[in-house]
Structures are given as structure tokens and as C-alpha cells.
Amino acid sequence: xxxxxxxxxxNRAFExxxxxxxxxxxxxxxxxHTCTSLLAALDVHPRVAMRVLRHSQISVTMNFYIQIPSPExxxxxxxxxxxxxRPGT
Numbered sequence: 001x002x003x004x005x006x007x008x009x010x011n012r013a014f015e016x017x018x019x020x021x022x023x024x025x026x027x028x029x030x031x032x033h034t035c036t037s038l039l040a041a042l043d044v045h046p047r048v049a050m051r052v053l054r055h056s057q058i059s060v061t062m063n064f065y066i067q068i069p070s071p072e073x074x075x076x077x078x079x080x081x082x083x084x085x086r087p088g089t
Contacts, residue, residue, distance in 0.1 A: 010028065011027075011028060014028050032053060032065065033065055035052070035053075036049050036052075036053060036061065036065040036066055037065075037066070039052065039066075040066045041073070041074065041077050046058060046061055046062055046066055049061055049065070049066060053065065
């Protein structure tokens with residue numbers, strides 16, 4: 001038997017995890033935008049992102065979720081990835 005997740009409980013749990021991680025408070029829905037932006041930065045095809053987000057139309061994904069990174073953004077993401085891979089930091 002499957003039980004539905006109560007949205008308020010999910011939001012409370014998410015907020016508690018953010019607080020425990022000392023991360024900024026964001027809405028669960030905002031993680032969808034972050035995920036899609038990261039997929040775009042990794043050159044994942046927009047149709048794949050559309051499937052990940054379970055959108056029925058590519059226009060929703062492209063118009064509301066995907067933000068194509070500038071060269072400066074790509075450089076910053078590359079630097080961040082390099083930093084995160086370094087042991088001992």
C-alpha cells in the first residue's frame with residue numbers, strides 16, 4: 001500500500017535538512033530550477049531535462065526553467081567543480 005506524502009511534512013523536513021546543513025532557506029520547488037540550470041551547465045540536452053522534470057512540453061522547460069550559462073558562469077562552475085574535487089579542502 002502506497003501512502004501519499006503530505007506536502008507540509010515534506011517542506012518541514014526539507015527546511016530542517018537545510019538548517020542542519022547550514023544552507024540558505026529555499027523552497028523545495030526552487031530545487032527544480034537549480035537542477036535544471038545545473039543540467040544545462042553540464043550540456044545535458046533540454047529534452048532530457050524535460051524528462052527529468054516530467055514536463056509535458058519542451059516550451060515549459062525552456063521558457064521557465066533553463067537558463068543558458070554565460071561563458072563566465074561556465075568558468076565559475078568549472079572552478080567550483082575543481083575545488084570540490086580537491087582532497088583536503
